[in-house]
Amino acid sequence: MSLWEYANPRKFMGLTDRLVMPLFVLAGLSLAVGLIWGFFFTPDDFRMGSTVKIIYIHVPSAMMAINIWAMMLVTSLVWLIRRHHVSALAAKAAAPIGVTMTLIALFTGAVWGQPMWGTWWAWDPRLTSFLILFLFYLGYMALWAAIEDPDTAADLTSVLCLVGSVFALLSRYAVNFWNQGLHQGATLSLDKEENISDVFWFPLLVSIAGFVLLFVALVLLRTRTEIRARRIHALDARERMA
Amino acid sequence: MPDLGKYAAEVALAYGVSLALLAGVVLLSVRQSRRVKRSLDEAEARRTDG
Numbered sequence: 001m002s003l004w005e006y007a008n009p010r011k012f013m014g015l016t017d018r019l020v021m022p023l024f025v026l027a028g029l030s031l032a033v034g035l036i037w038g039f040f041f042t043p044d045d046f047r048m049g050s051t052v053k054i055i056y057i058h059v060p061s062a063m064m065a066i067n068i069w070a071m072m073l074v075t076s077l078v079w080l081i082r083r084h085h086v087s088a089l090a091a092k093a094a095a096p097i098g099v100t101m102t103l104i105a106l107f108t109g110a111v112w113g114q115p116m117w118g119t120w121w122a123w124d125p126r127l128t129s130f131l132i133l134f135l136f137y138l139g140y141m142a143l144w145a146a147i148e149d150p151d152t153a154a155d156l157t158s159v160l161c162l163v164g165s166v167f168a169l170l171s172r173y174a175v176n177f178w179n180q181g182l183h184q185g186a187t188l189s190l191d192k193e194e195n196i197s198d199v200f201w202f203p204l205l206v207s208i209a210g211f212v213l214l215f216v217a218l219v220l221l222r223t224r225t226e227i228r229a230r231r232i233h234a235l236d237a238r239e240r241m242a
Numbered sequence: 243m244p245d246l247g248k249y250a251a252e253v254a255l256a257y258g259v260s261l262a263l264l265a266g267v268v269l270l271s272v273r274q275s276r277r278v279k280r281s282l283d284e285a286e287a288r289r290t291d292g
Binding site: 031035039040044049050051053054057058061096097100103104107108111112114115214218221222224225228229231232235236238239 | 243244245246247248249250252253255256257259260263264266267268270271272274275278279281282285286288289
């Protein structure tokens with residue numbers, strides 16, 4: 001069996017029909033455990049006080065904001081190279097989730113930054129590249145909405161996605177490229193033996209799992225919606241021609 | 243409720259707004275999914291009848 005079989009809308013709908021609900025349940029459970037554990041059962045940080053509890057939302061949403069764009073990049077490339085419609089529709093379906101995650105990361109970052117840095121906002125490399133990523137998400141969604149022909153819309157939004165990937169990468173690595181600004185280095189890194197103390201690390205991992213599962217459930221649900229909308233479009237066109 | 247000390251407003255605001263945004267995107271997605279499914283069922287029924 002090949003992965004490309006699921007580029008067939010019928011096969012995709014058949015498989016995802018069984019997956020969406022269990023994924024939503026798993027996502028809800030993971031988010032509830034991660035956030036309740038983090039909010040109620042972890043201590044305050046000796047420097048940041050109780051604001052450290054914002055980490056359980058800020059870090060997963062920021063991670064998802066970047067990784068959702070990366071997923072859109074892969075699916076856009078698949079569309080441009082292999083012309084699989086499900087792929088283009090999956091990218092379209094992911095964008096509203098990505099913009100929500102970016103907004104959460106920006107908002108929680110500002111709320112956390114105010115008491116820690118003394119300012120809601122600074123033109124710091126990571127913050128600025130995240131703001132530009134947010135604007136790219138909005139532009140991507142606006143471009144889909146502005147073009148009537150779905151294949152042309154998929155082509156142009158895929159190219160926009162390639163360009164925006166520079167900023168998605170920058171928002172991930174900006175703190176490494178430029179050793180300036182207020183934002184600290186990456187909270188999670190595979191290079192380090194210990195990222196943060198275990199007492200914060202384990203609930204953070206559960207919360208990240210919840211955000212990932214929620215994204216997968218939502219993107220499958222929204223892709224199914226886009227496939228159905230495309231089918232309605234095709235039936236309407238057939239009716240008009242008859 | 244844990245004692246959030248002097249940062250209680252910031253932590254509560256961060257959680258409240260974030261959870262509302264997450265709930266919003268889930269509700270909108272589910273509502274849109276139901277609406278489109280209903281429209282497709284109607285279109286398929288028209289096609290079968292016609």
